[in-house]
Amino acid sequence: MNPLLPVVTNVLFWVAAMCLVAGVAIIGPRRLYGVGGNLVPYLRESRREVAVLLAVLVVSGVGRPALQSVSEVFGLRLTGAILALEGDFVAWLQGTFQSPRLTLYFSSVYVFGYAFLLVFPFIAYAALPNSTTLKRLIVAYTLNYAIGLVLYTVVLAYGPRNVMPDAVTSLLYTFNPNFQTLTGEVNVETNVFPSLHTSLSVTVATFAALTREEYPAWTPIAWWIAGSVVVSTMYLGIHWLTDVVFGTALALGCVYAAYWYVDPNEGGGVDDSESDDSESDDSESDDSEPESGETNA
Amino acid sequence: MxxxxxxxxxxxxxxxxxxxxxxxxxxxxxxxxEGSSQLVLKIRTTPADEDPNGIRIARSLAENLAAVGIDARVETMNGTDLHRTVLLNHDFDVYVGQYTEVLPFDPDVLYGLTHSRFTAEAGWQNPFGFTDLDVDDLLEKQRAAGGPDRPEVVSELQRSVCEKQPFTVVAFPDALAAARTDRFVGWEMGPPISASGLLGMDYVDEGTEDDGEPVTLRLATTDGRISVNRNPIAAEYRRYGTFMSMLYDRLAIADDGTSVPWLARGWEWLGPETLELELRESTWHDGEPLTAADVAFTYAFLRDTSMGNAESPVPAPQFRGRGSIVKSALPVDDSTVRLVVDETDETVAERALQVPILPKHVWSERAEPATVGGFEFDIETTEALVTANENPVGSGPVRFVESTPGERVVFERNPDHFLVRDGSADAGSVDDDESTEDAGSDGNRTDSATEDGGGGSVPERFLGKPAFDRLEVAIVGSDVEAVQWVADGYADGTASNLGPDSVPRIGRESDTRLVSTRSAAFYYVGYNARRAPLSNPRFRGIVASLLDKATVVDDAFAGYARPASTPLAASTEWVPDDLEWDADRDADPVHPFRGEDGSVDVAEAREAFREIGYRFDESDRLLARDQ
Structure with missing residues (x-):
């Protein structure tokens, strides 16, 4: 028996609650209702992308011990180089701003906010009248994970909390040690470069900016949460600034690649003529758009 | 020009x-x-999650070295990697580590650590590559010196080692643990990181768990190595050898500073060089009987794991120091074995009895050269050194059940072990499966310790033990998480080092107690004497004086440690007055810190380096020949 189940249940509960509230507020009840009908056909349309994403997740889940061994034998040990590059930035950040309230805020954002940030776009983009954006999101997530996995194997580095415990406190885990049981299931302590928390959050934020026509209210929310997640990775002593910078670059590259790969000629939204195949969908989305705007206002 | x-x-x-x-x-x-450039020293140690103290020592030393003008870099790597690069490959400049014996030990430990005869071997035997004729001489003398003469030789030996600093002893930590006492008591009897501590524990029977559920002792540790490798001689995977000592019996164990018979019922000196031991009746976990042939095999095997198959011997990377005391071992009959030792002090010879006895029928097959996919890699490695030994067959009081790498390991009590046998016979209990009986019958057991005494007997507190049916060890991410598991009731105690972030947490949790026992497993800074300028004892001496042990104890250990100069500081009877920690000045008696309150006196330190022949460039960087 271990604390994993209660922690996971807790996270699932809060993410579900946040998705529900945000779904009603941002997507709007009517479009949200459409998710049920859209989801299966959309996923069928993107079955190749979904299969690849699942494959990457399975490799990451099952193959991690093996890749970790490879990393330990052949990996580049970059902890020292990163430390030499950026010095005591994380220590300064934590030392300057640390307060119990901020620790509470950033810990919550790092665990709950991040999970919500990753899940919600799936629902939001499944509510759109065509599957392009959802497909792009899946491709971008896949690329993030896949490239992240490769870099984790190539680079072996420890985060600030492990390297300079005298200057950087492991705030997340001293705030709630059970979170370490959770993150321990998902990741290994030597996988800090790049920060996938950063790259996936920035990916979502970039999508939010590109689809602001659809969900104007989502853009600032996504940016706020993503920004907080990015800062939290350093404030909590988990990642280096270097990890964050590379994570951001990785995110932008992945979004660019996803747009290039999926319907390159189509813009960010659903207003393009191509999506007019199903008239009923289109009219519905036309209806709901001002409505969702009102809900948000 | x-x-x-x-x-x-x-x-x-x-x-x-x-x-x-x-x-x-x-x-x-x-x-x-050849030109000179700034001296670079890489200091290797484990990350904070794995061990919260070592990294703090490394950081503190690196900071002071940098202030003086040495480019000191801290490199973190996990315990396996650290041991592999340092102990096996000797590929390091400086590292921060912890010695492996938790209970106070005999001075002969220094034989394995510093004798020059071991410099070419891989493992715990002289990983520093330290070679010194005087020290070698004193090491031999302290072995041979009989009773009254030995203390003086040992004092001289310590003075020599402290002066030459093959490694710098930093501090003796308190073995700290977070523990709940609602199910198990006796945590303070011995550190829960030692086999004798775990075996000595008692179960608090409240009658609530009598529903057929096995009595389970649950521990949380940050050291996941036991979940992937259970090879008792694989130095890179072992820390204190706690669980190994419970899986594999030794002929004798250390208890209160003396050797007490364990697997051996007792022993007798047949002459100054021959020791005859009588074994207890015992079986291996796979049902095979344990005989004198296994004991003889073990000593030969530790000396050469190839059993003569390789061109030159491939010694075991652990237990070499004490194994080297035994010249040969001969079975007399199934339960009697004769050990031939050099003319050696009796207490030293008895230390040779503290090696894990291995089953011949399992390990003799592992004397082959190690292969990967059928290919031989390196003639110097045998299968025995690289096998993960996933299903360990020992004879100890617990046996292996199952494990999930990185998550948990489960052991169970060995009902055939002599502790259980003797314990239940003694307590007059008929039903020896009922372990709750054992805990309850504690009072009945005080009169006679054991019937098969011989030369000595198993200490009473171990009879009928272990008090648990199952031992579950959960692998967690950090010391803080381990403490929280105990606080939340997912574990009964922690079994790895606790640092300054986790100790205060114990006080805040109502059901959790801080258990503190003294540990002999000192933290130290090891130098690779094979590499210049660390090959220079004067240079090492100055490096040692750049480590403020008193401040490190306050900051890194939150006070739960004692600074020390000599590696024998836990065995106080051996420490001469002039090597005791200078309590008045709070300073090392041999290489006192050059500075005050953690901040180094840079000018004085540089002057010291100049005096022994080192130079600095115009930006005050210490110069060394390009390597």
Whole structure:
């Protein structure tokens, strides 16, 4: 028996609650209702992308011990180089701003906010009248994970909390040690470069900016949460600034690649003529758009 | 020619210079000289999650070295990697580690750690590559010296080692643990990181768990190595050897500073060089009987794991120091074995009895050269050294059940072990499966310790033990998480080091107690004496004086440690007055810290380096020959 189940249940509960509230507020009840009908056909349309994403997740889940061994034998040990590059930035950040309230805020954002940030776009983009954006999101997530996995194997580095415990406190885990049981299931302590928390959050934020026509209210929310997640990775002593910078670059590259790969000629939204195949969908989305705007206002 | 040009500039000029014949020779004379550049020292240690103290020592030392002008870099790596690079490959400059024995030990430990005969071997035997004729001589003398003469030799030996600093002893930590006492008591009897601590524990029977559920002791540790590798001689996977000592019996164990018979019922000196031991009746976990042949095999095997198959012996990377005391071992009959030792002090010889006895029928097959996919890699490695030994067959009081790498390991009580047998016979209990009985019958057991006494007997507190049916060890991410598991009731105690972030947490949790026992497993800074300038004992001495042990104890250990100068500081009877920690000045008696309250006196330290022949450049960087 271990604390994993209660922690996971807790996270699932809060993410579900946040998705529900945000779904009603941002997507709007009517479009949200459409998710049920859209989801299966959309996923069928993107079955190749979904299969690849699942494959990457399975490799990451099952193959991690093996890749970790490879990393330990052949990996580049970059902890020292990163430390030499950026010095005591994380220590300064934590030392300057640390307060119990901020620790509470950033810990919550790092665990709950991040999970919500990753899940919600799936629902939001499944509510759109065509599957392009959802497909792009899946491709971008896949690329993030896949490239992240490769870099984790190539680079072996420890985060600030492990390297300079005298200057950087492991705030997340001293705030709630059970979170370490959770993150321990998902990741290994030597996988800090790049920060996938950063790259996936920035990916979502970039999508939010590109689809602001659809969900104007989502853009600032996504940016706020993503920004907080990015800062939290350093404030909590988990990642280096270097990890964050590379994570951001990785995110932008992945979004660019996803747009290039999926319907390159189509813009960010659903207003393009191509999506007019199903008239009923289109009219519905036309209806709901001002409505969702009102809900948000 | 007073204006200096850089070496690179000089090299660039060679092209022109060779044009004129006279100048060519001169250019070669200048450019052909190796240059000097700033000394780089890499300090290796484990990350904070794995061990919260070592990294703090490394950081503190690195900071002071940097202040003086040495480019000191801390490199973190997990325990397996650290041991592999340091102990097996000798590929390191400086590292921060912890010694492996938790209970106070005999001075003969230094034989394994510092004797020059071991420098070429891989493992815990002299990983520093330290070679010193005087120390070698004293090491031999302390082995041979009989009773009354030995203390003086040991004092001399310590003085010599402390002066020459093959490694710098930093501090003796308190073995800290977070523990709940609602199910198990006796945590303070011995550290829960030691086998004797775990075996000595008692179960609190409240009658609530009598529903057929096995009585389970649950521990949380940050050291996941036991979940992937259970090879008792694989140095890179072992820390204190706690669980190994419970899986594999030893002939004798250390208890209160003396050797007490364990797997051996007792022993007798047949002459100054021959020791005859009588074994207890015992079986291996796979049902095979344990015989004198297994004991004889073990000593031969530790000396050469190839059993003569390789061109030169492939010694075991652990237990070599004490194994080397035994010259040969011969079975007399199934339960009697004779050990031949050099003329040796009796207490030293008895230390040789504290090695894990291995089953011949399992390990003799592992004397082959190690292969990967059928290919031989390296003639110096045998299967025995690289096998993960996933299903360990020992004879100890617990046996292995199952494990999930990185998550948990489960052991169970061995009902056939002599502790259970003797314990239940003694307590007059008929039903020896009922372990709750054992805990309850504690009072009945005080009169006679054991019937098969012989030369000595198993201490009473171990009889009928272990008090648990199952031992579950959960692998967690950090010391803080381990403490929280105990606080939340997912574990009964922690079994790895606790740092300054986790200790205060114990106080805040109502059901959790801080258990503190003294540990002999000192933290130290090890130097690779094979590499210049660390090969210079004077240089090492100054490096040692740049570590403020008193401040490290306050900051890194939150006070739960004692600074020390000699590795024998936990065995106080051996420490001469002049090597005791100077309590008045709070300073090391041999290499006191050059500075005050953690901040180093840079000018004085540089002067010390200059005095022993080192130079600094114009930016005050300490220069060393390019390697």
């Amino acid at each position: 007073t204006r200096r040009i850089s070496r690179r500039g000089a090299l660039a000029g060679i092209g022109l210079a060779v044009g004129s014949a006279g100048c060519a020779g001169r250019a070669r004379n200048i450019a052909g000289r």
